Amino acid sequence: MQIKLNKQVLPHLLGILSFYLLVVLYFSPLVFDGKMIFQNDILQWEGSAKELIDFREETGEEGLWTNSMFGGMPGHLVNMEYPGDISKAIIAVLTLGLPHPISGLFMGMVAMYLLLLSFRVRPEISIMGSWAFAFNTFHMLSLEAGHNAKIWAICLIPLLLAGINLAFNGRKIWGFTLTALALMLQIRYNHLQITYYTLIIVLVYAIGQFIYYKNNHELKSFAKIAALLIVAGILAVGANTSRLIGTVNYGKYSIRGEKTLSTSENNDSGLSKDYAFSWSQGKLESLTLLVPNFSGGASQEALDTDSHTAKALQKNGYSGAELNNFLQRIPTYWGDQPFTGGPIYGSAIMIFLFVIGILYAPARFRNIFIIITLLSLMLAWGKNLAWFNYTLFDYLPGYNKFRAVSMALGVTLFSIPVLGCIGLEYLLREKSTQQQTKSLLISLGIVGGFTLLLIILAGAFGLKGAVDANLPPWMADALRADRKSLLQKDALRSLGFIIASGAMIFLIIKNQLKSQYAILGIAILVLVDVWTVNKRYLNEESFRKSPSESYFAATAADQKIMQDQAYFRVLNLQNTFQEARTSYRFHSIGGYHGAKMRRYQDLIENILQPEIGAFVEAAQAGDFNYNNLQVINMLNTKYIMAGTTANAVFENPQANGPAWMAEQIVAVSSNDEEIQKLTTINTQKEATVNTSEFDAKEGSGKIKLTSYKPNQLVYQAQITKAGLGVFSEVYYPNGWTATINGVEADILRVNYLLRGLMLPEGNAEIIFSFEPDGYKGSSIIAASCQYFIILLLVGSLLLPFTKFAHYGRK
Incomplete structure (x- = not known):
C-alpha cells in the first residue's frame, strides 16, 4: 500500500x-543552562538515597538496605537497580x-x-x-x-x-x-x-x-x-x-499494613481516615478547573500595591520594604485543603469542549468519560463527600492504603480533554450546519453563561480561608476583597478564551475558515491559556544552578560530626521526621518517606516525640539529662543536632552503641505492653521480649561492630554468660539472616523493634546479612518479560x- x-x-x-x-x-533553563527545578521532595530523596548510591558506585553491588533514615529500611523503597x-x-x-x-x-x-x-x-x-x-x-x-x-x-x-x-x-x-x-x-x-x-x-x-x-x-x-x-x-x-x-x-x-497497637486510631490495617483524607478538595474548589483563581490560587500569592490588602496595610502603618515583603506572601487561598501550591487547571477551553463532548460524542464513549470525570471528582472531594469516600475506604480492597485523595484530580484532567476532543471531532463531522450551530451555542451558553455568573456572584461564595481567624478584622476584610478580585479577573479571562474558541468553531461551521487553521488557532489559545497560568507557579525563579549542591553543603555542625568515624545515628531536632538532609551524611533516626515501618511510626508517636520534646524543654532550662533518652539511646543516637553551627551539636554520652548484652529480660505478652515498658526500662541493661513469640534469657559480655555495609554487619563478641544480645538495628523479618560462627541463628524482635540474638558463651563472630525474598530469581523473570x-x-x-x-x- x-x-x-x-x-x-x-x-x-x-x-x-x-x-x-x-x-x-x-x-529551557534545565535543557540549555544546566539548571534544575528546585524540588523539595527530590532533594529529600537524594539525601535518603546517598548511602545506597555511594555503595553502588564504590562496590558495584546493591546495598538492598539503608540505615540512612528511620533507623533503617529496605533499599527498594529509596533507590535500587x-x-x-x-x-x-x-x-x-x-x-x-x-x-x-x-x-x-x-x-x-x-x-x-x-x-x-x-x-x-x-x-x-x-x-x-x-x-x-x-x-x-x-x-x-x-x-x-x-x-x-x-x-x-x-x-x-x-x-x-x-x-x-x-x-x-x-x-x-x-x-x-x-x-x-x-x-x-x-x-x-x-x-x-x-x-x-x-x-x-x-x-x-x-x-x-x-x-x-x-x-x-x-x-x-x-x-x-x-x-x-x-x-x-x-x-x-x-x-x-x-x-x-x-x-x-x-x-x-x-x-x-496491619496495626500493631490496639490504641492506634486506625482500622485493622491501612491508614487512619484523618491521615488519608487530610488533603481533600472542597466541592466548590473544583471550579478551579474553569477559573484558576477561583479559590485564591496558591496558599501564598503575591499581591501588588494597588490591592485592597496593600491599601489596608498602608493604612495601618506598613510601608517600604516591610510592606513589599508582606505583599509577597499573602494567604489568598480559601479552599478546604491544609495548603496548596496552586489551582488544578487544564484550560477553560477544555471545559467548553467537554460540554460539546457531552452533546456530541458517541454514547459508547461519552458515558465512559463522563463517569470517569465525575468519579475522579468525587474521589478528590474525600472527607467533603464522606458518605461515599468513607464507604470506599472501609470496604474497597486496598483503598485504605492511600492518602492525599485530591490526587484523583490527575484523572479528571485526563478525562476532560479526551471527551472534549472527541466531542469537537464529532461536532465537525455533523452534516447539518444548523444543528452544528445550535449545539455550539448551547455549549457556549452553558459554559460561558456559568462563567459570567461567577463574575457577577463572586462575593456570594464567602471567600473565607482557614487563616482568616488569625488575622485582624481589617486585614481579613481586605483579603476577602482581593480574593473576590482574583476570582473575577480570572473568570473574565476564562470567558474570553471560551468565546474566542467558540468563534473559531463557528467560522469552521460557516466555512469562513479552513478547519485546520481554526483548530490550530484553538490549540494556540489552549496553549497560551495553560502556559500563562503555569508560569505563575513554575517559572524562571523555580530553576536553580545545582540546588542539591547548596542544599547539602556541609555546615559547621556537619563537619563537627563528620570527624567521628564510628558507627552511630544522629538526631536532628529541626523537623526531625520530615527531612532527609541529615541522611545525606549520617545515619538518622529521622527522615522523609511516606511509607515508614508501622513499628517505627508507633515509636515516633508514642515515645520518640515525647522524649525529644521533654529533652528540648529541659535543655532550654540548662538541664541536659541524656539518661531520660532511653529509646533514643537504644537507637545508638550519639549526636543531637540543634542547628547548623558547631556549638549546636551535642554529643550524647549515654548512647547504647551498636550492640550490648541484656542483663535483665522484661517479659511482655502484647505490643501495647511492650511499648509502654520501653518508657520505664533502662535500655542499656534491660530488654523487653514478647514471650508469646520469642524465648530469651539474660546474659553478659561485650559485642563490638567490626565491619559495616548497608546489607551486612559483622560483630565480634566475647560472651561471659550465654544470653540475649541486643543490636541497635531495626527488626525486619523479610530478608535479614544471622549467623553465629557460621551457623544460622534465629533473629528475635526485642525492645519492640530492635534485633536480638541468643548468643552462646565464649567468642563469636556474628554476621547479619540482608537479601530480600525473591530478589535474584524475580529479576530473571522481570528481565525476560521486559525483553519480550x-x-x-x-x-x-x-x-x-x-x-x-x-x-x-x-
Missing part, C-alpha cells in the same frame, strides 16, 4: 516535533533523550496523541488535546514539588487506554503491545495510588465496552479481547516482578504504518 506522506505521516511527525519543542522551550532491568533504557529511547523528569510530559503528550487517534480524532485536534493534558497545572505543581513518579504514572494512563481501545476496535497486536508497555512502565514508577486509579479507569471503560458488546450480541468477541488484554497485564506485572515482590512483602510491615515486550514493540513497528496512523482519520 502506498503511503501518502503529506496526509499520513507528516501530521504525526509535526505533532511529535511540537511535543518535543514545547517541553524544551518551557524548560535490578539485575537485567532495561526499563530505564526503554524510557530514554521513547522520550528521545529528554532529561528526567520533564521527559514524562513529552511521553504524556505522545500517549494522549495515540489515545485520541485511537478514537478516530483527527491529528490537529489530537495535538491540541495532548498539549492541554501535559501542560495542566497539576503536572507543573507536581513537578515543582518533586512528585516525578506521580507525573510519569499519570502520563502513562492515556497510553494504556490507547492500547485497550485499539484492542477493542480491531487492532489487537498494537492493543496488546501498548497495553503491556504502558502498564509495565507505570508499575515501574511504583506509584501504586495512580495505578489504582488507572485500574478504576480501565474498569469503567471495560464495563462500557461490555454493555456495547452485549447490546450487539458479541460477548464472545468481548471475552476474547478481554482475555488478550489480561495476558498483556500479566506480562507487564511479570516485567516488574522484583519491584512488586519487594513492595508486597514490605506492605504488611509498613504504616499501610520490547520485541513485541519492534515487531509492531514493522507493520504497515497505516495500520495505526491512518486509523485516526477514518
